[in-house]
Amino acid sequence: MMKPERPVGLIGYGAYVPRYRIAAREIARIWTDGQGGVPVDAKSVPGPDEDTITLSIEAARNALARAGVTIEQVSAVWVGSESHPYSVKPSGTIVAEALGATPWVSAADFEFACKAGSEALTAAMALVGSGMANYAMAIGADTAQSRPSDALEYTASAGAGALLIGPAAEAVATIDATVSYVSDTPDFFRRADRPYPVHGNRFTGEPAYFHQIQSAAQRLMSDMGKTAKNFTYAIFHQPNAKFPQAVAKRLGFSDSQIAPGLLSPQIGNTYSGAAMVGLCATLDVAQPGETIFITTYGSGAGSDAYALTVTEQILERRNRAPLTEAYLKRQVFIDYAVYAKWIGKLVMG
Numbered sequence: 018m019m020k021p022e023r024p025v026g027l028i029g030y031g032a033y034v035p036r037y038r039i040a041a042r043e044i045a046r047i048w049t050d051g052q053g054g055v056p057v058d059a060k061s062v063p064g065p066d067e068d069t070i071t072l073s074i075e076a077a078r079n080a081l082a083r084a085g086v087t088i089e090q091v092s093a094v095w096v097g098s099e100s101h102p103y104s105v106k107p108s109g110t111i112v113a114e115a116l117g118a119t120p121w122v123s124a125a126d127f128e129f130a131c132k133a134g135s136e137a138l139t140a141a142m143a144l145v146g147s148g149m150a151n152y153a154m155a156i157g158a159d160t161a162q163s164r165p166s167d168a169l170e171y172t173a174s175a176g177a178g179a180l181l182i183g184p185a186a187e188a189v190a191t192i193d194a195t196v197s198y199v200s201d202t203p204d205f206f207r208r209a210d211r212p213y214p215v216h217g218n219r220f221t222g223e224p225a226y227f228h229q230i231q232s233a234a235q236r237l238m239s240d241m242g243k244t245a246k247n248f249t250y251a252i253f254h255q256p257n258a259k260f261p262q263a264v265a266k267r268l269g270f271s272d273s274q275i276a277p278g279l280l281s282p283q284i285g286n287t288y289s290g291a292a293m294v295g296l297c298a299t300l301d302v303a304q305p306g307e308t309i310f311i312t313t314y315g316s317g318a319g320s321d322a323y324a325l326t327v328t329e330q331i332l333e334r335r336n337r338a339p340l341t342e343a344y345l346k347r348q349v350f351i352d353y354a355v356y357a358k359w360i361g362k363l364v365m366g
Contacts, residue, residue, distance in 0.1 A: 018194050018240035019139075021146020026188025027325070028086065028152065029181040029334065031079025032297035033072050034344035037062040039356045041171050047353045048166040056258050060174035062351065063160045065359050069098045070108050072177035073158040074115045079338035080154065080179040081116070083189070088116050091181070092150030093123040095140060097133030097157045101126055104209070112156070123153075130205065131254055132315030133157060134178065134293045139195060139321060141182040152183045157293040164213035165362055172257060178293025189331040190300060190309065192323055194241055198233040199319035206316065214316075225318045226256065230264050233320035234312045238268075241324060245269035248324070249307035252295040254314035270310075298341040305329045 039062050041055035063072070073096050081088060094113040101108045109124035118124075123144075127137045134157015141153035158177030163169035185191045204225035207214035230253060238244060245251070251270040253261035265275040292313040299309055309325040357363050 018196050018237060020194045021142055023146045023148055024185035024191060025142050025145045025182055026185040026191035026328070027180050027300075028183035028187050028189070029080040029082070029084025030189070030297050030300055031076045031081075031083060031179045031338050032177065032294045032341040032344060033075035033079065034176040034294070034341070035061050035063050035067055035072070036344075036347045036349050037064055037359075038348050038350050039353065040350060043353050043356075044170055048170075056168075056171050059348075059350070060172060061176055062356055062359065063175040067160070067175070068102045069096070069100050069158045069160055069177075070102055070111050070115075072160070072175065073098075073108065073112045073156045073179065076158065076177035076179035077112065077116055077154055077156055080181045082338040083334045084152075084181045084183070085334070085337070086152055086181070086183070088118050091116075091118055091122065091152045091154055093125075093141060093144055093153035094118050095123075095125050095127055095137040095153070095155055097127035097129070097135070097137040097155070098159050099128060099130050099133060100159045100161060101128075129319060130315035130317050131256070131291060132313040132319060132321055135313040135321040135323075136315075138180055138182070138293075138323075139197065141180070142192060142195065145182045145184070152181060155180045155182060157291075160360075162207070162213055165357075167213070169214075176291075176294050178295075178297050180293065180296070187330070188328055189334050190303075190325045190327045192325055194237060195321060195323045196233055196237045196240065197319065197321050198229055198236065200229070202229075202318040204316050204318055222260070225316065226254075226260055226314055227264055227267070229318050229320040230254070230312050230314055231267060233322040234268050234310070237322040237324060238310075243324070245271075245274070245310075247308065248274065248310040250299050250303065250309045251275045252292055252299060252309065252311040254292050254312070255295070256314075294341065300327070300331065301335065301340045301342065303327045303331065305331060
């Protein structure tokens with residue numbers, strides 16, 4: 018278990034989800050003639066002028082608005098994603114520039130598949146917890162890739178969650194402790210020269226997702242002397258509709274605990290932003306004194322688990338920026354042809 022010497026917490030938080038949607042039945046119409054069930058109602062799609070960088074900027078602005086601190090006070094802007102727009106050019110510098118944080122700021126990109134955002138969060142905790150900085154921004158954002166006709170095409174969506182870390186005395190939620198668990202498990206991967214990721218098939222469930230999350234979650238609860246019953250809410254990475262519910266039950270969480278943290282069936286899985294958007298949605302409804310347990314997951318593989326406690330300051334800061342629900346309610350549906358064009362599935366030679 019890791020705890021910073023200087024107590025830290027979330028000073029501000031913010032989510033962003035694009036307005037565009039493609040219905041799961043529209044994807045099924047193209048690839049299965051509409052036969053069979055679909056895992057979600059719809060998923061979010063980035064517009065033609067949106068990418069991981071623009072999503073990050075919007076979410077970060079919401080986090081800053083809730084925090085009530087000036088951008089000049091922020092010492093780091095770190096962006097975690099598996100869909101950075103550039104192979105060689107950091108997203109972090111562009112986000113920092115757009116926010117007005119440059120030039121005296123640490124900017125960097127983090128990568129660890131679906132938990133790149135939580136890697137940035139842990140690093141931000143360390144920076145603030147060591148006293149090297151008062152505020153650091155950790156962002157998880159993605160415009161997730163999926164091969165046409167693959168099962169992931171139904172859920173690989175777009176969104177971002179931004180968390181501003183600072184002293185616990187100023188926090189809307191304190192971060193009480195964290196653990197990280199990693200192993201070399203080839204469940205899901207994409208070579209640098211390939212446009213879409215590949216499944217590890219039999220490695221995806223038990224030796225990867227479930228083993229990683231259970232290991233991290235059980236270790237953190239054990240080290241803290243707590244059980245699932247000690248937490249009000251639980252949030253898990255959501256690659257599909259079944260996995261997070263199954264792992265929550267294995268760990269002893271009830272349906273009433275996990276429901277607020279699960280992402281809406283209207284936005285699918287935002288990968289690096291998934292758990293962080295889920296946390297934002299939970300903070301939108303959490304009350305002072307309530308506790309949140311969150312465990313992220315990244316293919317490759319690894320999990321980060323965190324325990325948080327909501328403070329009184331959530332009541333005053335919550336409505337300083339749009340709630341996550343506001344982004345989920347705005348919906349403009351597109352057909353598969355427009356979706357394929359915008360996502361880049363149609364490549365002109």
